[in-house]
Amino acid sequence: MKNILSAILSLTGIVILLPYLVGSCRKNDNPGNLSFMQLEIPEGFPDPVYRFADNPLTKEGFELGRKLFYDGRLSVDGLHPCSSCHQQIAGFGTYEHDRSHGVHNSHTLRNAPVLFNLVWQNSFHWDGEFSTLFTEAVHPITGHLEMGETFQVVISKLQKDAGYRELFRKVFRTQFITPDHLLKALAQFTGYMTSANSKYDRVKKGEASFTANETAGYALFQTNCAGCHPEPMFTDYSFRNTGLPVDPILNDFGRLRITGLSQDSLKFKVPTLRNVYISSNYMHDGRFNTLAQCLDHYRTGVQKSPSLDPALTNGISLTNTEATNIALFLRTLTDSSFLLDPRFSKP
Known part of the structure; x- marks a missing residue:
């Protein structure tokens, strides 16, 4: 699984990545007039492990991630968005279910972990398979018992949506959607979830x-x-x-x-x-x-x-x-x- 992200990225082709790579050289400008957000660090909490240094946190990126999180098109049957296993009513865990339900009436191996205060974690999933907030969403999207899709097909579906093309263009400065962009948007949304007001x-x-x-x-x-x-x-x-x-x-x-x-x-x-x-x-x-x-x-x-x-x-x-x-x-x-x-x- 360690090389899965690089393998996925290669599927999209060098041509798709070039506009983003060129745009990433201009880190200090803000051509899209993006609204930058500050990570909320509650009083008494330790320093977070992840501070979005490689993925500037913006209102537009956060909203794009929220839209993706609730979009069934990220799953093969269109019925299992991220939110189907991570429900707000349960702290973005699976509400009153033993194990998560996936596509084709499947059950996953484990109970879905709650999604909040993630930027303080240095590993993800029950067994720590993933070491970054950026990569932890790969398996749920591509796992055959979870969302059962491929990034190539997900991107093909999103690329046909003019609204998504405009959102990705604004946030990532290119009209071409890549797995890198999708995962970064999801990381902005889930990484910003902070629970500290009990x-x-x-x-x-x-x-x-x-x-x-x-x-x-x-x-x-x-x-x-x-x-x-x-x-x-x-x-x-x-x-x-x-x-x-x-x-x-x-x-x-x-x-x-x-x-x-x-x-x-x-x-x-x-x-x-x-x-x-x-x-x-x-x-x-x-x-x-x-x-x-x-x-x-x-x-x-x-x-x-x-x-x-x-x-x-x-x-x-x-x-x-x-x-x-x-x-x-x-x-x-x-x-x-x-x-x-x-x-x-x-x-």
């Missing part, structure tokens, strides 16, 4: 207060969960084996598929817990419907194996009341303003 965030700013149960849950979270889900991102972006038994049908061994290393068997990326209350289902394959089931797994369901995270050797000891209080605290990580933000809705 009750938890307001409490930290002194604008709200936790209830007694939430306060108790927060203390328990800091003791039992923060090692893998540290504040303020609520993930450390590492890959860990959390003791989930292998689904015998899916036979998914996680990061092992990427590295080939036995020590990476059953390791999956630690997901953020922001908006977790509304982003069911849970775990890499969506096997759990509720947060209570997740907590019960850590209490009594951890399966031992050579690559099990040492922090879970004995599971996590919690009473029923303590588990409930942790769940109540996790609910305070819900950012309703993000879930309803019209900037990210279907245009």
